[in-house]
Amino acid sequence: MKIKLLAIGKTDDKNLQTLIETYQNRLKHYINFQLEVIPDIKNVKNLSEVRQKEKEGELILKKLAATDQLILLDEKGKEFRSLEFSSFLQKKMNAGIKQLVFVIGGPYGFSEAVYKKAQGKISLSKMTFSHQMIRLFVVEQLYRGFTILKNEPYHHE
Numbered sequence: 001m002k003i004k005l006l007a008i009g010k011t012d013d014k015n016l017q018t019l020i021e022t023y024q025n026r027l028k029h030y031i032n033f034q035l036e037v038i039p040d041i042k043n044v045k046n047l048s049e050v051r052q053k054e055k056e057g058e059l060i061l062k063k064l065a066a067t068d069q070l071i072l073l074d075e076k077g078k079e080f081r082s083l084e085f086s087s088f089l090q091k092k093m094n095a096g097i098k099q100l101v102f103v104i105g106g107p108y109g110f111s112e113a114v115y116k117k118a119q120g121k122i123s124l125s126k127m128t129f130s131h132q133m134i135r136l137f138v139v140e141q142l143y144r145g146f147t148i149l150k151n152e153p154y155h156h157e
């Protein structure tokens, strides 16, 4: 199985970018992983929140292959303990899914079309994180999940 993390807009903060790359590189030892950044929409100031979400949604949906399984990062989604998240990953691998695509929404979240297309929603907390910060938390949790599956001493509980 491959894993892709789709996100909207470049990370401007160098420190955050460096940390994200650290976990991306670690993850590569366990799984074919790619972080794909969809460029920011131009002239967003002239768009309503709904229209911005719709436009971002169109770009997200265009990136998906027919066989991809789409999981949204959403604060109203299902919460997992890290051990449960590692089992979730194992189940997806066992199911023979070609590519699992996690998506992070833009500043206002997802359009209705993206919600309709998704096979699941995962929350990392009931609190809302910025669409930039959440990238780091996702790559770290993926890394943690794979170290759990490999019985490596990174996660402790």
Ligand SMILES: C[S@@+](CC[C@H](N)C(=O)[O-])C[C@H]1O[C@@H](n2cnc3c(N)ncnc32)[C@H](O)[C@@H]1O
Pocket (backbone or CB within 6 Å): 072, 073, 074, 075, 076, 103, 104, 105, 106, 107, 108, 109, 110, 122, 123, 124, 125, 126, 127, 128, 129, 130, 131, 134
């Ligand atoms: C600033 S948040 C958008 C918040 C917006 N109010 C909403 O309803 O989705 C930007 C994106 O970060 C991700 N995100 C933020 N907090 C999250 C959390 N606690 N769990 C999972 N994803 C989160 C989601 O993908 C969200 O679309």
